[in-house]
Amino acid sequence: MKKFRLEDLEKRQVFNKPPAGYFDRLPGIIQAKTAHQAGKTGRWASWVWALRLAPVAAMLVIIALYSGMFQQQLDDPGFEEILSQVTSEEIILYLEELDISNDEILEEVDLKALSLELEQMHDPLMDNLEIQDESLIQLYEDFDLQDGLL
C-alpha cells in the first residue's frame, strides 16, 4: 500500500468562510474600539494618576505631621535644660520659701558615705589645702554640722 506523503496532497482552504460582509465591517468595529480605548485612557489615566499619587500625598502628610511634632518636641526643653536656665539665687529663694532647715537637707544626705567618699578622693586641691583641725572644727560649728558628722 502506497504511503501517504504530504507533498502529494493538494492544498485546499477547508474552513468555512466568515459571514458575508465581515471584512467590510471589521475596520469600523476595530476603529470604534480604538477610539473608545482612547477616551477610556483619558479618564482612566487621570484615575490611575490619582491612585498613584494618593500614597505619595499620604506620605507627605505623615512626614509633615511628624516634622511638626518633632519640632514641637525640640521646642520643648528637657528638665535639665529647664533647670540649667534657673539661677542659683532663684534656687536659694525657692528653698527659703519652702522653709527647709539645714537639718532637713542633711537628713537626705548619707553623711557617712559622703565622708568615706571624700576620704577616698585624692583631690590635689584638698590635699594641699593644709587645713588645720581647729579650722575644720570652727567650720563645723559655724554651719552647725557637728552632730551629723561626729
Place this chain on the structure above:
Amino acid sequence: MLSKEAKATERYLEDQELIEKLAGDDTRNFAFNQLVRKYQERIYWHVRKMVIDHDDADDVVQEVFIKVWKNLHRFRQDSQLYTWIYRIATNECLNFLKKKRRVSLLSLSDYQDVLISKLDLAVQVDGDMIEMKLQKALLKLPDKQRMVFNMKYFDDMKYQDIAAITETSVGSLKASYHHAVKKIEEILNHD
C-alpha cells in the same frame, strides 16, 4: 460595501507610505483604517487556522489590531510592517490558546478535544476526506509547531520571514517543520 470588482482593484497604500501617515496626528486614523483593510484577511486566516472557530478568530483579530494601534509608537521599523503585525497576531494566537488550555485543565478536559469538535463545525469538507484528517492530525502538534507548519505549508512563507515573525532561528524552524511533516504522515498513514 465594496463590490467584488472594486475589492479586486482596491489599491492599498505601500507600507512605507502607511508608516509615514501613521506618524502624523492628522493622518493616523486614516492610515490605520488603510492598514486594517490591507492586512485583515491575511491576519484573519492566520489566526483562524489556529483557533478553528470563526468567533474566536474574530475576537483574536480585533485584539491584534487594537494592540497594533496601541503600540504604533513602538514600531521601530527594524522589521517590515507586515512582519511586525504578523508577530503580534502570532503571539495573540498562542496566548489565546494557552489561556483556553489552562481553563480546560481546570475543568479536567482537553482543549484539543474542544478544537476537534469545533473543526467538525468549521470546515466545509466531509469528515472522511483527507483534508479533514490532515486538520485533525495538525491538532495533535504543539501549538507553536502547528503555527510554523501552517505558515510554511499553507501560506508558503519563506523561512527567513517565519524566523522574523517567531523570532526563532531558520535552523530551528526547518527542524520543527521537518518533524511536523513526519509526524503528520505517520498519523495519516496509521489511520
